[in-house]
Amino acid sequence: MNILVYLIPAALFLALLGLGAFIWTVKSGQYDDMEGAKWRIFMDDNQDDHIPE
Amino acid sequence: MSVGDTEVNSRDRGCPTMGGPVAMPGAAAYPSAFVRNEDDGLAHLDLLVRGARCAGCISKIEKGVNAIAGVQLSQFNLSTGKLSVNWVPGAADPGLITRTVADLGYQVSPYDPGEAEIERDKQGRFLLLCMAVAGFAAMNIMLFSVSVWAGVNGEMQDTTRVFFHWMSALIALPAAAFAGQPFFRSAFASLRKGKANMDVPISLAVLLALGVSLYETMTGGEHTYFDAAVMLLFFLLIGRWLDHRLRGQTRLAARELLSLQAATANRLAEDGSVYAVQARDIVPGDTIILWPGDRAPVDGKIVEGRSDVDMALVSGESAPDLAKAGDPIRAGMVNLTDKLVIKASARTEDSLLAELTRLVEAGETARGRFVKLADRAAQAYVPIVHTLAALSFIGWIVVGAGVHHAVLIAAAVLIITCPCALGLAAPAVQIVAVGRLFKRGVLVKAGDALERLAEIDTVLLDKTGTLTLGRPRLVNAGEISANSQELAAKLARASRHPLSRAIADLAGPGGVAKDAEETPGHGVEGTIDGVRVRLGRADWAGVEKQDENRSGLWLMAKGTEPVHFIFEDAMREDAGQMVAGLKARGLSVEMLSGDREAPARAAAAEAGIDSISFGLTPQDKINRVEALVGDGKKVLMIGDGLNDAPALAAANVSMSLASAADASQAAADMVLQGEKLIPVLTAIDISRAGRGRILQNFGFAATYNMIAVPLAVFGFVTPMIAAIAMSSSSIVVTLNALRPFMIRRKT
Numbered sequence: 001m002n003i004l005v006y007l008i009p010a011a012l013f014l015a016l017l018g019l020g021a022f023i024w025t026v027k028s029g030q031y032d033d034m035e036g037a038k039w040r041i042f043m044d045d046n047q048d049d050h051i052p053e
Numbered sequence: 054m055s056v057g058d059t060e061v062n063s064r065d066r067g068c069p070t071m072g073g074p075v076a077m078p079g080a081a082a083y084p085s086a087f088v089r090n091e092d093d094g095l096a097h098l099d100l101l102v103r104g105a106r107c108a109g110c111i112s113k114i115e116k117g118v119n120a121i122a123g124v125q126l127s128q129f130n131l132s133t134g135k136l137s138v139n140w141v142p143g144a145a146d147p148g149l150i151t152r153t154v155a156d157l158g159y160q161v162s163p164y165d166p167g168e169a170e171i172e173r174d175k176q177g178r179f180l181l182l183c184m185a186v187a188g189f190a191a192m193n194i195m196l197f198s199v200s201v202w203a204g205v206n207g208e209m210q211d212t213t214r215v216f217f218h219w220m221s222a223l224i225a226l227p228a229a230a231f232a233g234q235p236f237f238r239s240a241f242a243s244l245r246k247g248k249a250n251m252d253v254p255i256s257l258a259v260l261l262a263l264g265v266s267l268y269e270t271m272t273g274g275e276h277t278y279f280d281a282a283v284m285l286l287f288f289l290l291i292g293r294w295l296d297h298r299l300r301g302q303t304r305l306a307a308r309e310l311l312s313l314q315a316a317t318a319n320r321l322a323e324d325g326s327v328y329a330v331q332a333r334d335i336v337p338g339d340t341i342i343l344w345p346g347d348r349a350p351v352d353g354k355i356v357e358g359r360s361d362v363d364m365a366l367v368s369g370e371s372a373p374d375l376a377k378a379g380d381p382i383r384a385g386m387v388n389l390t391d392k393l394v395i396k397a398s399a400r401t402e403d404s405l406l407a408e409l410t411r412l413v414e415a416g417e418t419a420r421g422r423f424v425k426l427a428d429r430a431a432q433a434y435v436p437i438v439h440t441l442a443a444l445s446f447i448g449w450i451v452v453g454a455g456v457h458h459a460v461l462i463a464a465a466v467l468i469i470t471c472p473c474a475l476g477l478a479a480p481a482v483q484i485v486a487v488g489r490l491f492k493r494g495v496l497v498k499a500g501d502a503l504e505r506l507a508e509i510d511t512v513l514l515d516k517t518g519t520l521t522l523g524r525p526r527l528v529n530a531g532e533i534s535a536n537s538q539e540l541a542a543k544l545a546r547a548s549r550h551p552l553s554r555a556i557a558d559l560a561g562p563g564g565v566a567k568d569a570e571e572t573p574g575h576g577v578e579g580t581i582d583g584v585r586v587r588l589g590r591a592d593w594a595g596v597e598k599q600d601e602n603r604s605g606l607w608l609m610a611k612g613t614e615p616v617h618f619i620f621e622d623a624m625r626e627d628a629g630q631m632v633a634g635l636k637a638r639g640l641s642v643e644m645l646s647g648d649r650e651a652p653a654r655a656a657a658a659e660a661g662i663d664s665i666s667f668g669l670t671p672q673d674k675i676n677r678v679e680a681l682v683g684d685g686k687k688v689l690m691i692g693d694g695l696n697d698a699p700a701l702a703a704a705n706v707s708m709s710l711a712s713a714a715d716a717s718q719a720a721a722d723m724v725l726q727g728e729k730l731i732p733v734l735t736a737i738d739i740s741r742a743g744r745g746r747i748l749q750n751f752g753f754a755a756t757y758n759m760i761a762v763p764l765a766v767f768g769f770v771t772p773m774i775a776a777i778a779m780s781s782s783s784i785v786v787t788l789n790a791l792r793p794f795m796i797r798r799k800t
Contacts, residue, residue: 004213008220012193019189026181036131039108 084147085329087163095125096142101164102134102154110159117153121145135164180294183232187287190228191280194221195776198280202773211273218270218277225263225279232286233259235293251431251472254438258467259285265464276461281468281775288783292476295484299500318350319343321394335397343393345549349386355379357394360573361550363387373550375574389549390573425501426747427479434472442466445766462768468775469765470758474786478750479504481790486743489794494726495708495736502722505706506737507744508687512635513678513704515692516646516656520628522728523693523712525555525620537616541608544569544577544588552606552620553577553588576606586610622652628660631730636661638737640689645674647696674700691733693717708733742794750786757782 025031084098091097105114111129114136118127123144129136138150154161197217201209233256240252259282266277320330321340332350335341340356343349361373364386373389376382382395442463449459483500490497497503517523530538542560545553547569566579566586576589587594587609594609606618635642644665646653653667666677674692678700681688690697690704693713698720701707709721718724725732761778764770770778 004216011196012224015189015193019185022185022189023182026178026185031178031181033130033132036111036129039111039131042108043112 084151084163087331088147090142091139094141095139096145096147098138098147098150099164100136100138100151100154101162102129102136103160105129105131105134105159113157114154114159117157118150121149121153124150136161177294177297180235180290180297183235184287184290184294186228187232187283187290190224190232191284191287193224194280194283197221198277198772198776214275215270215273218266218279221277221279222267222270225283226267228283229259229263229286232283232290236286236289251428251435251476254435254467255285255289255471257439258282258464258471261460261464262468265461269461276772278464278468278772278775281772281779284776284779285468285471285473288473288779289471289476292473292480295477295480296500299480299483299487319347333400335400337397337399339397341395341397343382343388343395345388345390345392347388349382349384349388349395351384351397352399353382353395353397355382355393356396358392360391360393361389363389390571425479426504426744426751427475430475430751431472434475438467438470441470441762441766448766449768458768462765465768465770465775466762466765469761469770469778471779472754473779474750474754474757474782477783478754478786478790479747481787482743482746482750485790486739486794490723490732490736490739493732493735493739494729495732496724496726497722497736498724499722502706503740503743504747505687505722506689506740509689509706509737510640511681511686511688512640512642513681513688513690513692513700514632514642514644514660514662515674515690515694515697516644516648516653517622518693518713519691519710520644520656520660520730521622521624523622525552526623527555527559527618528621528623529617529619530559533616533618537608539563540581540586540610541588541606541616541618543581544579544586544608547571547579548577552618555620556588556606556618581610584611624656624659625728625730627729627731631733632661634731634734635737638734640737645669645677645692645700647671647674647694671696671699675703678703689737692721708736739794746790746792746794750789753785753789754782757785 084100087098089097102114105111111131114129115127118124118136118138123140125139125141127136127138127150136154151161151163197220201214201217203209204214236252236255236259239250240256243250244253262278262282262285266279266282269275269277318330318332318335319327319342320335321327321342327342335351341350341353345360355376355378357378359375359377362376362382363373376393382393384399445466446459446463449462450456454462480500483503486503487497487500514520538556538560541556543564543566545556545560546563546565548554548557548571550571566581569577569579571577572589572593574590575593576587578585578587578589580586588606591605591607594607594615596607596609596615605620608616608618632642642662642664644653644657644660644662646656646665646667647669648656648667650667653665657663657665666673669677674697678688678690682703682705688704688706690701690707691709692698692701692707693710694717697709697713698717701709701717701720706723707721708723708725709717711718711724711726712728713721713724723736757778761770764774
């Protein structure tokens with residue numbers, strides 16, 4: 001059962017990573033426009049993609 | 054889905070795919086007063102763009118604005134309609150940005166966010182963070198709790214169990230301290246006022262459960278409620294966040310009112326130069342230039358110019374009047390045809406528009422007193438829960454169980470009765486209903502508006518613009534030759550007058566007579582193929598006046614017979630069907646019109662309405678609404694004009710149309726997106742179904758309590774049972790909310 005001493009902190013650390021990622025998405029405003037996001041996938045212009053000419 | 058489908062879809066949704074330019078109010082033409090210089094060295098402008106609904110719209114707006122030289126970044130938020138633009142100061146002209154958006158066919162106005170709104174945005178994010186933290190903690194604590202429950206029959210050593218309890222405490226205590234803030238604060242605030250709201254038993258349950266569990270952990274006890282306490286917070290926060298999102302829709306209303314006030318005016322300085330200033334900075338005595346399409350920001354008097362003025366705000370009539378030097382002008386009137394110079398006689402705060410805003414706000418405050426179903430349930434619920442917990446505590450002491458055991462039982466009672474299901478029941482149903490109505494073309498701005506709509510018994514309808522299309526339509530197009538129509542259209546395209554617009558809209562895009570010139574109050578004149586042509590009033594066009602038809606235009610080309618264009622404000626196609634549908638639902642229908650008796654009676658007869666009032670001023674409409682509300686009626690008001698806005702705000706629940714004036718869209722609880730009135734019936738049906746569903750969910754919650762509470766009171770509830778009972782009731786309620794509505798069709 002001594003393994004728990006390592007496993008539990010490891011598990012908690014991974015879970016905290018997930019929570020941290022979620023907090024980052026909230027802070028960076030990714031939930032501010034829930035309507036727009038679903039439409040943006042239909043936009044053809046990929047201005048940020050570097051497609052070779 | 055291909056790009057082609059997107060196009061079709063955007064047409065269905067009423068996006069301005071034609072891309073025809075739209076009129077811009079003064080504030081939009083000169084938005085410089087709203088440009089902010091940010092810390093990052095960029096100039097920043099927020100604009101409110103209306104009419105955008107799909108991918109094509111986002112892409113058109115962003116691409117169009119990004120293409121302007123100097124603009125660094127433009128980002129459009131479809132949910133809020135806010136377009137944020139950044140540029141290097143001096144490198145781009147803010148006026149060009151608004152003009153670009155208006156030319157794409159979207160209504161645009163500068164957007165001035167209030168402090169209150171920024172605060173609410175922050176609150177929304179905070180709730181989301183609390184929810185995330187509570188969710189994270191609940192899941193991780195559950196890993197330990199399940200292990201403890203599984204090992205309860207001696208498989209787990211006591212030291213391991215205590216270790217697991219400590220780990221749970223380590224997660225639960227900080228998580229609850231953070232995620233519980235919304236509840237603790239609200240409970241504290243309400244206790245200080247000497248009242249108990251829903252958050253008091255919630256906070257008490259969470260704190261008691263955590264305290265008892267910590268004590269148990271320290272003394273090596275068997276049962277802890279860390280998982281239940283945090284899970285409780287998680288479920289409740291989901292409900293809170295959904296509720297906040299619903300209320301977020303209301304912010305749209307406040308924003309549109311704000312954007313009305315965030316108007317600019319063109320002030321004429323003594324040296325003859327013109328400055329764009331914010332309307333609220335205007336003082337009496339200022340000279341203001343009003344271009345065609347501008348709305349007068351303040352009351353005043355015309356010193357120079359002659360123009361047709363849209364007086365809809367005052368009279369509710371769509372036919373414009375001629376205004377000339379010396380005439381008074383009131384805030385909110387729209388200048389249609391020619392430049393006017395006016396002298397301000399009042400500040401914006403003292404003007405009609407501000408008065409209207411105050412009336413709307415007063416109505417909204419009154420409506421704010423509406424007590425939601427969930428709150429009504431809570432009012433009955435809170436005392437019962439507290440009494441139960443206290444009684445079981447005393448009861449177990451009397452039986453001789455000892456304080457420790459009695460406290461554990463009381464904590465269990467509080468946890469099991471905690472209103473997770475109640476907190477989720479209403480917002481979950483409303484989110485679903487609002488989403489469904491949005492797809493059917495009804496924008497719901499407030500979640501509780503659906504609850505209010507479900508209770509109505511009386512419907513008041515405005516005539517012009519609501520039962521009718523609110524704009525003149527050429528009725529004798531069949532009798533007029535194509536050639537004459539084309540001639541008229543070439544002149545009409547040069548004018549903003551509603552009758553000209555009707556001709557131009559019918560003819561579609563095309564050429565304009567080269568030297569077309571408009572004489573306000575009379576008509577348009579121009580040369581087409583070398584012939585002078587006039588389109589306008591009979592006496593002006595040179596026709597012997599034959600009848601008293603006010604809404605007619607005459608086309609007179611030199612050397613030909615004059616042609617008569619007759620207009621009529623046509624009824625909406627489904628007006629009669631809607632009225633019949635309302636009656637079939639047991640509602641009494643009444644028409645309120647600012648119009649004269651004859652057209653009002655004619656329209657009422659055509660729509661099938663028996664009870665009508667006509668010749669009403671905006672104040673009369675409010676009085677009528679208030680009289681009905683005073684009699685205990687639940688009133689739905691449907692209207693569109695600026696003059697309807699206060700009445701819309703005064704009614705129990707109100708609807709407006711997408712073509713309506715900004716203020717009435719802002720004052721209404723719901724906005725119908727298309728040209729049709731039938732969605733009114735859909736909205737009523739869905740709101741009634743939603744109310745039924747909410748009550749059903751309350752029923753589930755009550756049933757669950759009836760089973761679980763006796764178990765808790767008599768001490769059979771272990772932490773495992775509490776966890777299972779709590780989550781299962783919440784899941785049942787949520788699933789029931791998500792189940793599609795069944796609506797029985799009545800016409």
